[in-house]
Amino acid sequence: MHRFGAASVFLAGLAAGQSCGTLPATISFSGNAIKLPDPFTFLNGSKVTTEAEWRCRREEISAIIQRYELGPMPAAPEVKASVSGTRLSITVTANGKTLTMTPTIRLPSSGQGPFPALIALGGASIPVPASVALITYNNEEIAATDPRGKGKYFDLYGTSSTTGGLVAWAWGASRIVDALEQLGPETTKIDAKRVAITGCSRNGKGAMVAGAFDNRIRLTIPQEGGSGAMGCWRIVGEMKRNGTKTEDAAQIVNGDQWFATEFSKYVKALDKLPHDHHMLAAMIAPRPFLVIENSGIDYLGPISSYGCATAARMVYEALGATDTMGFSQVAHGSSHCQLPSNQNADVAAFFNRFLLGQNAVDTKIWKPDAKLSLDLKRYVDWTAPKLV
Ligand SMILES: *[C@@H]1O[C@H](CO)[C@@H](O)[C@H](O)[C@H]1NC(C)=O
Ligand SMILES: *[C@@H]1O[C@H](CO)[C@@H](O)[C@H](O)[C@H]1NC(C)=O
Numbered sequence: 001m002h003r004f005g006a007a008s009v010f011l012a013g014l015a016a017g018q019s020c021g022t023l024p025a026t027i028s029f030s031g032n033a034i035k036l037p038d039p040f041t042f043l044n045g046s047k048v049t050t051e052a053e054w055r056c057r058r059e060e061i062s063a064i065i066q067r068y069e070l071g072p073m074p075a076a077p078e079v080k081a082s083v084s085g086t087r088l089s090i091t092v093t094a095n096g097k098t099l100t101m102t103p104t105i106r107l108p109s110s111g112q113g114p115f116p117a118l119i120a121l122g123g124a125s126i127p128v129p130a131s132v133a134l135i136t137y138n139n140e141e142i143a144a145t146d147p148r149g150k151g152k153y154f155d156l157y158g159t160s161s162t163t164g165g166l167v168a169w170a171w172g173a174s175r176i177v178d179a180l181e182q183l184g185p186e187t188t189k190i191d192a193k194r195v196a197i198t199g200c201s202r203n204g205k206g207a208m209v210a211g212a213f214d215n216r217i218r219l220t221i222p223q224e225g226g227s228g229a230m231g232c233w234r235i236v237g238e239m240k241r242n243g244t245k246t247e248d249a250a251q252i253v254n255g256d257q258w259f260a261t262e263f264s265k266y267v268k269a270l271d272k273l274p275h276d277h278h279m280l281a282a283m284i285a286p287r288p289f290l291v292i293e294n295s296g297i298d299y300l301g302p303i304s305s306y307g308c309a310t311a312a313r314m315v316y317e318a319l320g321a322t323d324t325m326g327f328s329q330v331a332h333g334s335s336h337c338q339l340p341s342n343q344n345a346d347v348a349a350f351f352n353r354f355l356l357g358q359n360a361v362d363t364k365i366w367k368p369d370a371k372l373s374l375d376l377k378r379y380v381d382w383t384a385p386k387l388v
Contacts, residue, residue, distance in 0.1 A: 013055065013215050020056035023063045029274040034234055036276045036311050038382035040318070043274060051387050054319070061279045062213070068273055071163030071260030073171060073213055077156075081179030083187055088135070090179045092156065099152040103137040103176055105188070113189035116355040117180070119173055119217075121199030121206045125337045126223060126292065126347045132355060133190050135176060139199075139206055143168030148257035164259040166228070167213075169206035173197055174214045181216075194218055194355050200337040204292075205229040205258060212283035219354045220284050221347065223292040224337055226300030227252055228259075230291045230327075232276040232308035233267075235379060236301040246301045281312035286321030288354040288363075292343060295369035296331035305329065306368045307379050313366075318384040326350060326365035329372075 014020070023043070031037050039061065040048040048057045066072050077094035083105070090101045108115055108131050117133040118124060128134050143151040149159035153168035180192035196219035199207035204225025211220025222229045226247065227236050233249045240248040249267035253259055266273045281289065291309055295302035309327045316325040328346040332338070339347070346365050353361040368374070 014059065015052065015055065018052065018055060020059045023060065023067065027064075027067075027274060029272055031271050031274070032234075033271040034238055034379060035381050036232060036234060036278055036308075036379050037274055039279050039282050039311075039315050040382065040385055047385070049385055049388065051319075054387055058283055061275060062283055064274050065212075065280060065283075066167070066260075067262070068266060068275065069164075069259055069263045070167045070209065071161070071262070073163075073167050074157060076174070076178070079175055079178040079182060081182050083183060088176070088179055088188075090175050092175055094156050095158075097156045099156055101137070101142070101152070101172060101175060103135050105190075106134040106136075107189055108133060114185035114191035115189055116194035116196070116351075117190045118196045118198060118355075119176055119210075121169060121173070121197070121203035121210075124198055125200045126198055126221060126339055127344055129348065129351050129356065132196075132351060135190075137172060137176060139169040139172055139203065142172040143257075145202065145256050145258065148261075162261045164257060164261075164263070166206050166209040166258045167260075169203075170210035170213050173206075173210040173217070177214060177216050192216070196221060196351070196355055198223060200224050201226075202228075202256070202258065208280065208284075211287070211289065212280050215287070217287070219288040219290070219350060221290045221292060221350065223339070224294045224297075224300060225291075226293070226297075226305060228277075229305075230277060230281065230293065230309050230312075231301045231304040232278060232311070232379070233273065234270050234276055235304035235307045237270055239301055239304060244301075245298050246304070247299050248301075276308065278308050278311035278315070281309070281325075282315040285312070285315045286319040286324055288324045288350060289316075290326040290328065290346065290350040290365070292339065292347070293327070293329040294332055294336065295329050295372065296333040297336060302329065302331075302369060303372050303374065306372055307374050307376065309368075310374060310376055311380050314380070314384040318387055320387075323362075323364045324354070326363055328365055328367045329369045330367075331369055331371070 205228035
């Protein structure tokens with residue numbers, strides 16, 4: 001039986017008083033350009049066999065991903081929030097500098113609350129249940145896709161910060177959760193313990209990073225994020241090499257400032273990368289996670305998302321959470337970010353069970369595009385332990 005009930009302790013990250021080793025100053029990882037690194041082996045070669053070790057490995061994975069790909073996530077800053085009508089006003093102070101974010105809130109039209117809420121980077125392009133509040137946030141204002149260093153985040157942390165846009169966007173989402181916690185349901189009518197996050201395309205990448213870095217986010221729904229979200233760099237790299245028109249790591253770092261400057265060193269040396277995106281997903285585990293993909297667009301790397309999600313699911317299984325991760329992939333051509341109606345029920349199931357408390361709803365959703373054939377052994381040469 002799955003242990004999701006008990007595994008909810010994972011929501012808080014490390015156990016009380018637990019400490020883990022820190023990353024060494026230099027790492028020389030030598031892996032493989034196609035095989036995904038084993039999420040259950042520490043950098044020092046030790047195997048993860050217990051839940052306590054997994055919590056440390058998750059910290060290690062977080063540190064690796066920040067160092068190699070996304071850039072450092074700053075410590076939680078000071079936040080002061082207020083709400084006026086449909087606007088939240090969030091003033092953040094760090095390094096003696098201050099910024100204000102003003103996301104909009106749309107409350108359900110009936111009922112008293114407290115309501116669960118969906119935070120949408122840019123805007124929601126999935127159906128939002130009538131009883132869920134929608135908080136929309138302008139993430140491009142926090143960090144511009146281009147040029148690097150433009151946006152409110154960099155006013156606070158310095159225009160020479162090497163952090164990429166995805167971390168800045170995730171940082172912004174976390175400040176919204178800070179504000180909801182600080183104001184409380186009396187003021188916001190929102191229950192800060194039932195918060196989901198979504199975004200599509202580049203904002204799907206941002207939503208996944210936000211879910212990975214903030215344990216308070218209960219449900220993460222990246223939509224059509226492709227490479228940079230549920231796609232693995234190694235798998236999409238192979239697609240590119242064998243002639244598919246898709247977006248691989250070498251291409252994605254040109255023009256779009258979503259990643260740390262450091263990542264450019266590895267886009268053509270993927271064997272040196274101690275992680276891949278199955279491990280970004282592993283940071284979300286065992287919290288509820290629904291991946292929405294569109295296999296009608298080669299650019300999104302359909303087999304890469306499918307293979308990478310399948311590897312990530314092995315982590316969910318190891319944590320005893322087999323039905324908190326879902327994968328829904330439909331080919332609908334060029335209508336990017338327009339959810340086809342045959343994915344509506346998948347989205348609704350995750351909201352109903354994990355935000356609206358309908359515990360009996362079936363969330364065993366694993367629907368890759370049936371036209372794709374996945375040879376998992378090509379990418380995965382490790383097995384998932386039964387954690388004790
Ligand atoms: C490897 O690193 C982990 C995490 O820091 C630690 O718990 C473990 O004891 C280390 N193993 C060895 C053999 O040093
Ligand atoms: C190209 O690479 C992808 C990803 O590994 C794989 O699924 C596909 O079978 C490969 N195609 C060919 C023709 O080798």
